[in-house]
Every structure is written in C-alpha cells, then in structure tokens.
Amino acid sequence: MSEKALHYLKENRERLLNKLSDFLAIPSVSTDSAYKGDVDQAADFIVTYLKDIGFDEVEKQETAGHPLVYAAYNGAGEDAPTVLFYGHYDVQPVDPIEQWKSDPFQAVVRDGRLYARGSSDDKGQVFMHLAVFEAYMKTEGNLPLNVKVCIEGEEEIGSENLYNILQKKKEQFQADFAVISDSGMAAKNQPTILYGLKGFTGIEITVNGPDHDLHSGMYGGAVRNPIIALSHILASMKDENEVITVDGFYDDVEPLSDAERKLMEQAPSEDFVEATGIPETVSEKGFTAKEHTMGRPTFEINGIYGGYQGEGTKTIIPSSATAKITCRLVPGQDPEKIQELLEAHVNKVAPAGVTVEVKKEKLSSKAYKVEPNHPLIKKAAASYTRAFGKETIFIRMGGSIPVVEWIEEIYDMPIVLLGFGTPEDRLHSPNESFPLDSFDKGMETLVYYWNEINK
Amino acid sequence: MSEKALHYLKENRERLLNKLSDFLAIPSVSTDSAYKGDVDQAADFIVTYLKDIGFDEVEKQETAGHPLVYAAYNGAGEDAPTVLFYGHYDVQPVDPIEQWKSDPFQAVVRDGRLYARGSSDDKGQVFMHLAVFEAYMKTEGNLPLNVKVCIEGEEEIGSENLYNILQKKKEQFQADFAVISDSGMAAKNQPTILYGLKGFTGIEITVNGPDHDLHSGMYGGAVRNPIIALSHILASMKDENEVITVDGFYDDVEPLSDAERKLMEQAPSEDFVEATGIPETVSEKGFTAKEHTMGRPTFEINGIYGGYQGEGTKTIIPSSATAKITCRLVPGQDPEKIQELLEAHVNKVAPAGVTVEVKKEKLSSKAYKVEPNHPLIKKAAASYTRAFGKETIFIRMGGSIPVVEWIEEIYDMPIVLLGFGTPEDRLHSPNESFPLDSFDKGMETLVYYWNEINK
Numbered sequence: 083m084s085e086k087a088l089h090y091l092k093e094n095r096e097r098l099l100n101k102l103s104d105f106l107a108i109p110s111v112s113t114d115s116a117y118k119g120d121v122d123q124a125a126d127f128i129v130t131y132l133k134d135i136g137f138d139e140v141e142k143q144e145t146a147g148h149p150l151v152y153a154a155y156n157g158a159g160e161d162a163p164t165v166l167f168y169g170h171y172d173v174q175p176v177d178p179i180e181q182w183k184s185d186p187f188q189a190v191v192r193d194g195r196l197y198a199r200g201s202s203d204d205k206g207q208v209f210m211h212l213a214v215f216e217a218y219m220k221t222e223g224n225l226p227l228n229v230k231v232c233i234e235g236e237e238e239i240g241s242e243n244l245y246n247i248l249q250k251k252k253e254q255f256q257a258d259f260a261v262i263s264d265s266g267m268a269a270k271n272q273p274t275i276l277y278g279l280k281g282f283t284g285i286e287i288t289v290n291g292p293d294h295d296l297h298s299g300m301y302g303g304a305v306r307n308p309i310i311a312l313s314h315i316l317a318s319m320k321d322e323n324e325v326i327t328v329d330g331f332y333d334d335v336e337p338l339s340d341a342e343r344k345l346m347e348q349a350p351s352e353d354f355v356e357a358t359g360i361p362e363t364v365s366e367k368g369f370t371a372k373e374h375t376m377g378r379p380t381f382e383i384n385g386i387y388g389g390y391q392g393e394g395t396k397t398i399i400p401s402s403a404t405a406k407i408t409c410r411l412v413p414g415q416d417p418e419k420i421q422e423l424l425e426a427h428v429n430k431v432a433p434a435g436v437t438v439e440v441k442k443e444k445l446s447s448k449a450y451k452v453e454p455n456h457p458l459i460k461k462a463a464a465s466y467t468r469a470f471g472k473e474t475i476f477i478r479m480g481g482s483i484p485v486v487e488w489i490e491e492i493y494d495m496p497i498v499l500l501g502f503g504t505p506e507d508r509l510h511s512p513n514e515s516f517p518l519d520s521f522d523k524g525m526e527t528l529v530y531y532w533n534e535i536n537k
Numbered sequence: 538m539s540e541k542a543l544h545y546l547k548e549n550r551e552r553l554l555n556k557l558s559d560f561l562a563i564p565s566v567s568t569d570s571a572y573k574g575d576v577d578q579a580a581d582f583i584v585t586y587l588k589d590i591g592f593d594e595v596e597k598q599e600t601a602g603h604p605l606v607y608a609a610y611n612g613a614g615e616d617a618p619t620v621l622f623y624g625h626y627d628v629q630p631v632d633p634i635e636q637w638k639s640d641p642f643q644a645v646v647r648d649g650r651l652y653a654r655g656s657s658d659d660k661g662q663v664f665m666h667l668a669v670f671e672a673y674m675k676t677e678g679n680l681p682l683n684v685k686v687c688i689e690g691e692e693e694i695g696s697e698n699l700y701n702i703l704q705k706k707k708e709q710f711q712a713d714f715a716v717i718s719d720s721g722m723a724a725k726n727q728p729t730i731l732y733g734l735k736g737f738t739g740i741e742i743t744v745n746g747p748d749h750d751l752h753s754g755m756y757g758g759a760v761r762n763p764i765i766a767l768s769h770i771l772a773s774m775k776d777e778n779e780v781i782t783v784d785g786f787y788d789d790v791e792p793l794s795d796a797e798r799k800l801m802e803q804a805p806s807e808d809f810v811e812a813t814g815i816p817e818t819v820s821e822k823g824f825t826a827k828e829h830t831m832g833r834p835t836f837e838i839n840g841i842y843g844g845y846q847g848e849g850t851k852t853i854i855p856s857s858a859t860a861k862i863t864c865r866l867v868p869g870q871d872p873e874k875i876q877e878l879l880e881a882h883v884n885k886v887a888p889a890g891v892t893v894e895v896k897k898e899k900l901s902s903k904a905y906k907v908e909p910n911h912p913l914i915k916k917a918a919a920s921y922t923r924a925f926g927k928e929t930i931f932i933r934m935g936g937s938i939p940v941v942e943w944i945e946e947i948y949d950m951p952i953v954l955l956g957f958g959t960p961e962d963r964l965h966s967p968n969e970s971f972p973l974d975s976f977d978k979g980m981e982t983l984v985y986y987w988n989e990i991n992k
Contacts, residue, residue, distance in 0.1 A: 113849035175851060181749065239849050266755075280754060284850060293814030294636065297964045298837045299735060299936030300721075302865055303779075303829030304809045306819045309838035309860070310775055317772035320765055322888050324758075354759045359748030364761045364890040374758030382753045383764040384853050389840030390861060394568035394694050395739065395898060396630060397863050398839050398965055405764070406845065408852050410757055433777050435819040443850060481754030509752045510853055 084533040086221035091213065091525050099196070099521075102209045103189040105171075106198040110205075112148055112172035112239045121235050124171045124205075125149045128212070128233055135216045137231070145243035148172060148235030152254065155215075155229040162536050164228035166257035166495070168485055169208035169264060170237030173200035174510045181512035194518050201516035202507035207263040208233060210502070210521065214528040226532045230257050234485075237264070240445025241484050248485075248492050259458050260489050261531075263524075265501030266509075268477055269350040271519055273466035273527075275459060276499035278451040278478030279486055280379070281411030284443035285424050287315065288404045291436045295389070295398040305399050306435030309388045312403040315438070316383060318431045319407075319424075323367035324374070326381045326409075328427040336414035338377045342478075346376045349477045352505040375480045380410040408443065410480055417446035447484035452497060458535075462498045465530035469523045500527070539988040541676035546668065546980050554651070554976075557664045558644035560626075561653040565660075567603055567627035567694045576690050579626045579660075580604045583667070583688055590671045592686070600698035603627060603690030607709065610670075610684040617991050619683035621712035621950070623940055624663035624719060625692030628655035629965045636967035649973050656971040657962035662718040663688060665957070665976065669983040681987045685712050692719070692940070695900025700943050707947060714913050715944050718979075720956030721964075723932055724805040726974055728921035728982075730914060731954035733906040733933030734941055735834070736866030739898035740879050742770065743859045746891045750844070751854040760854050761890030764843045767858040770893070771838060773886045774862075774879075778822035779829070781836045783882040791869035793832045797933075801831045804932045807960040830935045835865040863898065865935055872901035902939035907952060913990075917953045920985035924978045955982070 091098070110124035111117040125142055128151045132140045137153040151171070176186040176199050184190050189198035200206065218225045232255055234244050248255055267274040291308040292301070320326050338346075351372055354363045365374035374380070388403025390396035409420060425440045432438040452459070454476045463474035486497055502524035508514045546553070565579035566572040580597055583606045587595045592608040606626070631641040631654050639645050644653035655661065673680045687710055689699050703710055722729040746763040747756070775781050793801075806827055809818045820829035829835070843858025845851035864875060880895045887893040907914065909931045918929035941952055957979035963969045 113851070114847065175845075175847065177845075177847070178750075282852075291813075291815055294963065294966045294968075295633075296813060296966065297936070298835065298839065298863060299865055299934070300960065300964065301809065301813065301830065302835035302837050302935055303820050303824075303831075303833060304818045304826035305813060305815055306779075307775075307837050309841050310771060312841075313768045313771035313838070314777065316765060316768035322769065324761075354756065358746075358751060358756065358760060360746055360760055360890055361892060362890055363759045364888075365758050369758075371759035375756065376758075378758060380753065380757035382757050382762050382852075382854055383768070383844065384753065384851055385844030385846050385855065386764050386767075386858060387842050387846040389838065390630075390632075391840050391842045392569065392630060392632070395861065395863065395900065396568070396839055396965065397737075397837075399837055400840065403841060406850065408753060408850065410754055433819075435815055435817055437816060445850065479754070480757055481752070505755065508749065509755065510851065511750045511752070513749075 084529045087217040087529045088526060090217040090221045098213050102206065105205055105209055106189045106200055107187050109187050110172050110235065111175050112236055113175060121148045121172055125151055125235055128171060131212050132231065135212065136219050145247065147243050150235065150244065150247060151231065151233040153231040155225055157224045158226060158228045158536065162227050164230060164257040166230045166232060166255060166260040167211055168232045168260060168262045169211065170204045170234050171208060172235040172238050173205065174238050178512060183513055191518065195515040196518060197513060197515040199514050201514055202503040203509040203514065204237065204264045206516045207502055210525050211263065211528060214525050217529065218532065226536045230255060242444060244485060245488050248488055252492060256493065257495060259495050260497045261500055262483065262486065262497065263500050263502060264483055265479060265481060265499050266503030266505060266507065267501065268475060269352065270504045270506065270517060271470055271472065272350055273470045273472055273474035274501065275463055275466065275474055275476050276479050276501065277454045277476045279449060280480050280482050281415060281417055281447050281449040282408065282482035282484065283411065283417035283420050283446040284408035285421060286404065286406050286441040287312065287428055288402055288439040289436050290402045290439065292399065292401050295401050298397045298399050301399055306433060307399050308403040308436055309400060311433050311436045312388065312405055314433060315428055315431055316405055319427060320381050324364055325367055326379065328423050330423045331420065334414040334416065335379060335412055338373065342377060343373055346372050349475060357505065376478045377412060379412050379415060380480065381407065383407050410482060411449050413449045413451055415449065417448060445484060447482055447487045450486045450490065456496050458496050458498055461534045462500055462531055465534055466527050468530055469526035539984045542672040542984045543981060545672040545676045553668050557661065560660055560664055561644045561655055562642050564642045565627050565690065566630050567691055568630060576603045576627055580606055580690055583626060586667050587686065590667065591674050600702065602698050605690065605699065605702060606686065606688040608686040610680055612679045613681060613683045613991065617682050619685060619712040621685045621687060621710060621715040622666055623687045623715060623717045624666065625659045625689050626663060627690040627693050628660065629693050633967060638968055646973065650970040651973060652968060652970040654969050656969055657958040658964040658969065659692065659719045661971045662957055665980045666718065666983060669980050672984065681991045685710060696939050697899060699940060703943055703947050711948060712950060714950050715952045716955055717938065717941065717952060718955050718957060719938055720934060720936060720954050721958030721960060721962065722956065723930060724807065725959040725961065725972060726925055726927065727805055728925045728927055728929035729956065730918055730921065730929055730931050731934050731956060732909045732931045734904060735935050735937050736870060736872055736902050736904035737863065737937035737939065738866065738872035738875050738901040739863035740876060741859060741861050741896040742767065742883055743857055743894040744891050745857045745894065747854065747856050750856050753852045753854050756854055761888060762854050763858040763891055764855060766888050766891045767843065767860055769888060770883055770886055771860055774882060775836050779819055780822055781834070783878050785878045786875065789869040789871065790834060790867055793828065797832060798828055801827050804930060812960065831933045832867060834867050834870060835935065836862065838862055865937060866904050868904045868906055870904065872903060900939060902937055902942045905941045905945065911951050913951050913953055916989045917955055917986055920989055921982050923985055924981035
C-alpha cells in the first residue's frame with residue numbers, strides 16, 4: 083500500500099519543496115527575544131499544516147517560553163501501534179551573517195543542496211514527516227499507525243519547558259514508541275541509526291575586577307586584569323593534550339570497550355581537516371578524533387568577551403571578562419555533578435584581586451544509549467536500507483538531544499533516532515544546508531517504516 | 538604684570554567655562570571613523586580661538602589622518618624665549634555609554650567637578666592654555682614670551698602622523714623649550730611635576746581554527762578550540778605573581794634605585810582599592826603597587842573576543858579568537874625589541890591545530906626621564922607652588938606620552954610636564970571629570986610661569 087504514497091511524494095515534489103521554503107523563511111530564532119513573534123508564526127505554520135492533513139486533535143500549547151505544537155491521529159484503530167513523533171521548529175542564530183553566501187531565510191538550491199537556516203536542524207526533517215503523513219492521508223485516506231506529534235520551539239535554548247510538560251501531560255503524549263529525526267547520517271547516503279548520544283551541560287564564568295574600566299597607565303601594576311585572570315582559569319581547565327583537568331571530571335565515565343572503539347574506527351566519517359580547514363586534528367591523548375567525538379566527553383569554550391573590541395586601541399584595564407562553556411557528556415556522567423565540579427574548580431583556581439561568578443546552564447541532560455537489536459530499531463534499519471539501497475550502520479554521536487533522555491526517563495518507551503542530515507550540513511553555522519537526496523530518500527524511508535510497523 | 542591677566546580670568550570665568558563646554562560638546566573620538574567630521578570640527582574650534590586671541594600664524598595642517606593645528610606668536614620679540622605648547626583635542630571612545638551618569642558630550646558641573654569626555658584628557662587642559670593666552674593678550678596686548686602651538690587630533694590613536702610632521706617641519710616647530718599639560722597631579726591640589734613617563738607598545742593576537750563556526754557536538758574532540766588555545770597563550774605571558782613571563786622582557790629594564798623607591802613610596806597617591814572597587818591590589822612580586830605603577834613595566838590585555846557573545850547559549854567551536862595587548866615600558870626598554878619578544882613568545886607557545894597571527898601596534902614609544910633641577914623645571918615648580926599654596930613634588934608616572942619622546946629625540950629641547958588632572962578624573966572611563974580647582978589654580982600657575990620665564 084505504500085506505492086501510492088511514494089507516487090504522491092514524487093508528483094508533488096516541487097510544491098512540497100516550495101512549501102518547505104515558506105516554512106524556512108520564518109526566522110524562528112528561539113534564543114533571541116527579538117524573534118519571539120517569528121517563533122510563534124513558525125508554530126502556527128505547523129498547526130495549520132497538521133489541520134490540513136486531517137489530524138484529529140491539533141493544539142498550540144502555550145508555555146512560559148515558546149509554544150509547543152501537540153497533535154494526535156487515532157484513525158488507525160485501537161489495535162494499531164502509536165508513535166510519538168518529536169521534532170523542533172526553532173533554529174540557531176545566523177551570526178556571523180556576513181559569512182552566508184545567500185539569505186539564511188530565503189531557501190535556495192545549489193548543487194543538489196537546499197541552503198537555509200534550519201534546512202537540516204530541524205525544520206527540514208520535521209517537514210519530511212509532515213509531508214509523509216500528508217501523502218498517506220491524501221492517497222489512502224488514513225495513516226498506517228496512530229500518531230502523536232510533539233514539535234517544540236525551544237530545542238536550541240535547552241528545551242526549557244518541555245520536561246515539565248512531558249511530565250504533567252504524561253497521558254496525552256503516551257505512545258508505544260518514539261521517533262526523532264534531529265540527527266545525521268555518518269556520511270551522505272549512508273543509512274545510519276544512532277544508538278548513543280552525548281549528554282550536555284555548561285557554565286558561564288564572569289571575572290569581575292575594578293568597578294569601571296581603568297586607564298592602564300595609571301593603574302597598571304596595582305590591579306589584577308580580569309582577562310588575564312580569566313585566561314589563567316580557562317587554561318587550567320583543559321590542557322594541551324585535550325585532557326580536561328578538572329578534578330573528578332572523568333570519575334564516572336563509562337569506559338569504551340575495545341569492540342566499541344573498533345566500531346567507531348570503522349564508522350565512515352568525513353575528513354575533519356578537509357571539512358573544517360584546520361591544519362590538523364587534535365583529540366584527547368590516547369584516543370583518536372573519531373573515538374573522542376563519538377565516545378569521550380568534551381569541554382568547549384563557545385564564546386569569550388571583555389574590554390575593548392572596537393576599531394583601534396583602547397588602553398584600559400577592563401572591569402570584567404566572561405566565558406561561555408559547554409560540555410558534552412558520555413554514559414555514566416551526571417550533568418549536575420559535572421557543573422558542581424566545574425564550579426569548584428573555578429573557585430579553587432580564581433586568583434586574588436578579582437571576584438568570580440559562575441552561572442550554571444539550565445539545559446542539562448545525561449547521555450543516552452539504546453539496544454541496537456530492538457525490533458523497532460531493526461524495522462527502521464530495514465526501511466532505511468531499502469530506501470537508500472545501502473546497509474544501515476549503527477553509531478554513537480557527539481551531539482545531545484535532551485528530549486531523548488527525558489522521554490526515556492518519563493515514558494520508558496523505545497526511541498528510534500532516524501536522522502537524515504549529513505556531516506556537511508553546517509548545523510549552527512553559516513550556510514547550513516540539507517541534501518535533496520536525503521529529502522527524497524528520507525521520506526521514502528518513512529513511508530516504508532510506517533508501512534512495516536503495522537504488519 | 539600678571540595681576541591683570543589673573544583678574545581677567547576671574548572676571549570671565551563663567552564665559553570661559555561655557556566656551557570650554559562648547560569645545561567638549563564636539564565628540565572628537567579619533568579611533569572611530571564614524572566621528573571623523575566631529576574631530577575636524579574640534580580642530581576648527583581651536584583654529585578660530587587662536588585667531589581670535591591674535592596669534593600671528595594659524596594653520597590647520599591636514600595629515601593622512603586627523604588634522605594638526607599649528608600656530609605661532611612672535612610678538613614678545615627676538616630676545617624673548619619661545620615655548621612650544623603641545624596638546625591634543627581628540628578623545629577616547631565613551632563606551633560603555635550606559636555607565637555614564639550624564640551625557641559625555643554635554644558638560645555638567647557636579648560637586649565642583651566638570652563632567653565630560655575630554656574634560657581632563659586633554660581638551661580641558663588645552664583650553665586652559667588658550668584661555669591664559671587670551672587673558673594676557675586682552676589685558677597686556679601681548680604675551681610675555683613667544684609661543685608655538687602644536688595641538689593634534691591623534692593622540693588617543695598613537696599620534697600616527699605627528700612624528701613625521703615634527704621631523705619634516707623641524708624649523709616650524711623649533712623652540713627653546715616645550716610645555717605639555719596632558720598629565721595629572723599625584724593628588725588633588727598637590728602640585729606635581731612629572732620627571733618620568735613610561736614608554737608604550739602592544740600587539741594583537743588572533744588565533745584561527747576552523748574556517749567556520751562548528752557544531753560542538755559533531756566536532757568537539759577533533760578540533761582545537763581557538764579560545765582555549767588563546768587562553769593558554771595569554772596565561773603563559775604573565776603569571777599569578779604579576780610577573781611577565783616572556784623571555785627577555787625585563788633584560789634591559791633600568792633598575793629602581795633605593796632613593797627612587799623611597800620617593801615613590803612617599804609620593805601621595807589615591808587609595809587604589811577605594812578608587813577602583815577591587816577586593817585588593819596586586820602587583821609584581823617584590824614591588825609595591827606604587828612602585829609597579831610608577832617605575833616597573835606592565836602587561837595588560839585591553840580586550841578579548843571570540844565566538845558567541847549574545848543572549849543564551851550557542852554550542853559552537855568558534856572559528857577564531859582575538860586579544861588586544863598593550864605594555865607600558867620603563868627606561869632602558871626598546872619598544873620594537875619588546876614587540877619582537879612578545880611575538881617570538883606567542884609563536885613559541887602556540888599549540889598545534891590552530892594558526893596564530895600577531896599584529897604589531899603602530900604606536901610605540903620609549904620611556905622618558907628628565908633632570909628635576911633644570912631651571913625651567915624649577916620655575917614651573919615655583920609658579921605651581923605659588924598658585925596652589927603647596928610645595929611641588931616630582932614623580933614618575935605610569936602613563937605614556939609618545940610626543941614627549943619624539944620632541945626629545947628630534948629637537949633635544951627640555952620638556953616641562955605641567956599637568957593639572959587628578960587621580961579621580963577617570964580618564965578613558967565613563968564619567969570622566971576635571972576639578973574646577975585645577976581649572977582655576979592651573980590657569981593661575983600658567984600666568985605666573987609665563988611671567989617668570991621672561992625675567
């Protein structure tokens with residue numbers, strides 16, 4: 083019965099791509115309050131789409147932050163399984179805007195890729211699911227399984243309100259299993275199912291010195307420079323071997339088995355140097371770049387600022403300096419404990435003459451791992467392989483999807499991470515894009531998968 | 538004969554303060570090209586004033602950057618000495634603007650202080666000289682000595698064009714001695730003559746990593762983070778004892794004699810902690826805060842930036858990070874050599890996986906010291922003491938005035954540093970101000986001094 087749906091998707095490809103472009107044109111940047119109205123508009127787009135498809139219930143649920151879209155389709159009958167589909171319609175900021183080759187909110191196709199902020203993360207992949215639902219409804223008049231939809235607008239700012247909603251409305255979102263397409267393949271056209279994700283946490287460090295910027299000639303020699311103090315603190319947290327030098331940071335890390343390290347080495351991966359333009363890769367002493375990215379915790383400074391950043395020179399001792407830090411965690415590590423350890427370290431090494439503030443990132447999540455042999459995973463892998471004509475591989479990835487940990491914790495249901503992005507998509511960066519191959523074959527995969535589920 | 542001029546200044550005090558306010562209202566920020574027109578307007582203000590006073594020659598000399606105002610008065614006759622008066626009409630940027638209690642370009646008097654950007658550094662002090670010239674001309678019909686005026690608009694950006702002009706036009710600016718009022722007193726109403734200034738140099742370090750910002754989940758573990766690399770570099774340049782750990786940095790430093798250290802300890806100074814709000818002072822191991830600020834070289838990071846600095850979190854590995862560094866030098870040290878040493882150090886410690894760029898600050902100057910017993914200095918001290926009713930003290934200061942070194946080098950003429958600012962003026966910071974006491978007694982000092990010179 084899936085042929086009709088597949089045919090429909092081919093017939094309507096251009097219209098669907100245009101509709102996706104309309105969706106991508108909405109600058110739903112959740113981290114910047116200036117875009118609040120646009121984020122809201124993106125939610126409305128989904129609400130309208132789901133109603134048009136013919137879902138039984140469609141709700142735009144207001145939260146303390148950005149709205150969440152809930153919808154349910156029960157037409158497959160009581161015996162049919164119910165899937166909870168999760169995705170997010172919010173996107174990362176676009177700066178540095180000057181590095182974009184085309185308007186981030188005006189989707190354009192170049193060399194078989196659709197360029198726009200959110201084309202891969204995650205508006206593009208959310209849209210593919212909706213289009214497949216549309217195809218089944220328009221051709222069969224129903225879906226092969228019952229569906230619950232949960233599409234939020236706060237993933238890029240840590241899904242601040244989602245956890246409470248999932249807890250409070252446990253019955254509403256209850257399902258037999260969950261499917262999430264907010265990840266990528268190990269390589270273009272290489273069917274990939276994630277069986278492991280990293281956890282996430284972070285802190286922001288602010289070093290405060292004088293209560294105003296000082297003339298470096300009059301006060302230099304009497305006052306601790308907050309930027310130098312911050313540099314000493316940061317330099318003490320990770321060494322030149324990429325080893326995190328915060329007491330206890332590795333204590334609970336689940337060691338990588340030789341089997342897993344082998345799997346990771348065999349997993350296809352892009353050439354990091356070629357993809358990023360760096361002179362050479364660096365990774366934790368004793369581990370390869372692949373092992374570190376997939377299976378070892380990381381510590382990154384995402385941003386730093388303090389003092390004069392304008393044109394020319396300004397001879398001051400600045401009054402403060404700030405660094406934003408985030409860590410990716412592996413199975414075994416507890417995010418709250420890691421934050422405590424980071425804070426304790428900062429307070430331990432903070433020099434005299436300044437005061438130090440540590441702000442803890444609200445977003446925190448544990449790492450996630452699932453059993454690759456679960457029947458639902460195997461059906462997904464089979465559909466994936468059929469659509470792409472290539473054997474599906476199973477890998478762990480360095481990214482973090484907090485909702486995965488929360489769904490597991492609250493509902494204890496199997497979660498299938500079925501991602502269609504590629505390593506070249508430039509998520510979170512200028513010139514984000516998504517391959518049209520993934521768009522076509524990804525939808526084909528979903529058509530097969532929904533069809534398989536109810537057999 | 539100086540009484541009439543003094544009387545004139547008292548009579549016209551309010552008008553002169555209003556005229557000064559008009560001068561301060563021009564936002565002549567030389568480092569920011571957006572203010573180019575205003576910088577030019579500030580030069581015109583001085584040209585007009587000098588013409589009104591009755592100088593024989595008044596020229597606005599265009600440069601590659603901002604104009605320089607030259608003027609000459611020869612009415613005192615060939616036997617009278619000629620003074621070269623140097624000052625600058627450009628000012629520092631005002632950011633962070635939100636910390637100003639009143640508009641930086643709308644002068645207001647609060648608690649006996651005139652608040653405005655440039656009120657102390659250096660527009661206010663330049664204006665005092667012009668007002669004293671006016672007072673003599675209006676009351677005596679001439680000045681007690683011949684005068685050459687050199688007022689530039691690029692001091693806050695390193696006087697980029699001044700050196701070449703002073704060399705090319707050596708005859709035009711030739712004089713018997715130079716007077717500069719671009720400095721401060723050791724304490725309010727404490728007559729102070731600077732007999733030593735620090736030199737100055739700097740570099741800007743940029744660490745380049747990936748050619749675009751990377752998703753920290755996908756690349757964390759394979760790529761060197763430019764901000765961490767920069768932190769390691771900066772932390773390696775000055776240690777927690779405030780000792781600069783760059784090979785050879787102290788090699789040529791002229792050691793402080795016990796006599797000078799005693800003089801520095803005795804020199805009145807503000808309470809650094811009270812004036813800056815820091816928890817405690819820090820200074821180079823083995824030296825007091827006073828000794829370090831007045832007589833030892835310093836290394837400051839004036840600004841740092843890289844990665845995401847906006848609201849919320851952005852989980853990236855940034856493509857680059859930059860730090861602006863400036864040093865204050867003491868007698869014996871060569872600025873160019875120091876830049877070489879800094880660059881060599883950076884290249885030596887730069888870690889693998891990134892590339893490092895070092896940009897050398899164009900502004901550079903050696904430190905300066907003069908003999909306190911020179912007759913011209915002693916006459917200045919006597920006038921100073923007479924006006925303020927307090928014994929003049931002689932100190933060295935941490936600030937740098939490149940032109941001092943250049944005048945010495947090119948003309949080899951004695952230079953009198955006659956500054957009327959106070960440590961509370963907040964130069965280069967929000968809420969810069971200048972005490973009206975200094976305004977009145979400073980002009981009185983100049984009236985006595987010009988009168989003394991020609992005796």
